[in-house]
Amino acid sequence: MRNLRPRSQGIVSTWVPALLAAYCAVAARTAGAKPILFSATPRGPAEWRDERDVAPWIAAWKADAFRREQSLRSTATANQQAYDVKAYDLDLTFTPSASRVSGTVQTRATVVTAPLTTLDLDLLANMVVDGVTSAGIPTSFTRLTSIAPMPRARRWTCG
Numbered sequence: 248m249r250n251l252r253p254r255s256q257g258i259v260s261t262w263v264p265a266l267l268a269a270y271c272a273v274a275a276r277t278a279g280a281k282p283i284l285f286s287a288t289p290r291g292p293a294e295w296r297d298e299r300d301v302a303p304w305i306a307a308w309k310a311d312a313f314r315r316e317q318s319l320r321s322t323a324t325a326n327q328q329a330y331d332v333k334a335y336d337l338d339l340t341f342t343p344s345a346s347r348v349s350g351t352v353q354t355r356a357t358v359v360t361a362p363l364t365t366l367d368l369d370l371l372a373n374m375v376v377d378g379v380t381s382a383g384i385p386t387s388f389t390r391l392t393s394i395a396p397m398p399r400a401r402r403w404t405c406g
Contacts, residue, residue, distance in 0.1 A: 280297045280298055280299055281297075281298050282295045282296065282297060282298070283295070283296065283298045285301075285304045288304060288307035288308060288311070289307065289308070289311040290307060290310075290311065291307060319371075321369055324367050326363070326365055326366075326367045327367045328359070328360070329358065329359055329360040329361075329363050330356040330357065330358050330359055330360075330363055330366065331356060331357045331359050332354055332355070332356045333355045333356060333357060334354075334355045335352055335353070335354055335355075336352070336353040336354075336355070337350060337351075337352055338350045338351045338352075338353075352368075354366065370390070376388065376390065
């Protein structure tokens with residue numbers, strides 16, 4: 248004769264260990280997590296969060312950086328669309344005590360629409376241009392709002 252056990256005992260013996268294992272897994276995952284004070288974000292106050300719950304904090308800073316980047320974008324001038332910059336070579340000097348950055352910029356570009364006689368650079372209002380050279384020769388320049396057309400020493404052609 249077969250050894251039959253009651254049906255309820257089979258469910259209990261199957262589900263209880265499974266539930267206990269799930270509870271232990273959750274408890275082990277949350278054990279050791281400490282609440283820490285996350286600094287304020289650009290759009291929110293400082294807040295206490297689980298030390299592993301950094302995603303909202305990082306997302307807030309990334310969203311703010313994206314907003315700043317979008318606010319600085321401007322539509323390219325017709326002259327800016329006439330060349331394709333391949334590289335900018337920056338030689339910068341930082342002076343933290345004076346909150347100043349100074350240096351030089353060399354641009355390597357390919358002319359798309361010839362002839363090109365000026366190079367238009369986007370500059371923030373607080374950026375000062377002390378001088379411009381083209382092919383090593385000092386040249387004059389004008390500044391129109393945030394665009395500074397830089398005259399070229401010679402006319403450039405496509406390519």
